[in-house]
Amino acid sequence: MPTQAQVDEDGAEEALVRAESMLISAFDSVLEAEKMGFDATILSEELTRAGGHLTSALLLFKSHNFTLAKWNADICYTIAQSTKAESISLIDYPSLFSRFKQFYIEILSYILVCCAIILASVFSWNFFKRKYLKKVLKMHPEAVLT
């Protein structure tokens, strides 16, 4: 709860505008991170938490409780700011590099798995063929497979 002195209407309005602007800015960053392929679910929950404080701030502002309105707007600002920082850190160079690395690992894994399937198939076919021919020749030594 706020412990500061009474806030006037202008002070509360200023805090509201600041909070709203930061919320939009944080949303832009989260949207950018999501476009890069990051899961934005947790970040969106943080933004919703900030939005909840903005809702309360606007409601309190309308009821002329400017001190509490400013307090809620400031909390909204802080949460939005940290969410923005978090989303920016996701799309920075090291994390992008690690995503590219992961992408190449996925391609390499795919190629390796395909090769393994083909090799396993060739080896098992050759093994089966030897067994099969041995069995056939034992039954009919005069038979020759063309």
Next chain:
Amino acid sequence: MNFYEYRTLFRVVTLALLLIVSFAFFTSVFPIPETGERFFALALLGSGKMAENYFPRNNSTLMLNEEIKWYVEVYNYVPAIQYLCVAIKLINSSIAGPDSVNCVPSSSNYELMNITTFLTYGRSVMVPFVWKLSNVTLNGNSYVINQIRINNVTLPTNIRAINGTSFRFVFELWQFSNTSRSFQFAWESGFGLRCAWTQLLFDFGH
């Protein structure tokens, strides 16, 4: 089975395995783009979080200080994170409500509050909306709601209705547009413009 049939079987099994692995790989690296309708859903639920029991005693004629609990639920089926806002307005039967055909909202003069939320694709949120009429006066043959208490905050209003009938709460869903950098009532669904709103009527008991 002869030798050649066995050989064909081996080839088919190998090819099937390769196809399964390829499908799994390509769908994980290059997801199939959404082609369905992009939409939001807005729901107003009663005290039991169901589409029932909106009013005490199932009677929409309310007394002074009678507490009503509703839930506002919003879904996002647009494939990206969305900044959404539910505008809550208190109007009477003579004030025009939103127009679903042309997607025109009702007047912003009667907006009491809004609910801000952010939703990723396929997610929903449910927000409680608790309210009561805390100050109503009789003026001629009209009842005027001077104060309404929403989520423990008292708000001044000045909405009147003849004999206290047909007050209505309107809930409109607004989306923050990245192109216009502002909230808009309608969104492009891929099949034309769409909008979402709902309302609930009540009377004041006297």
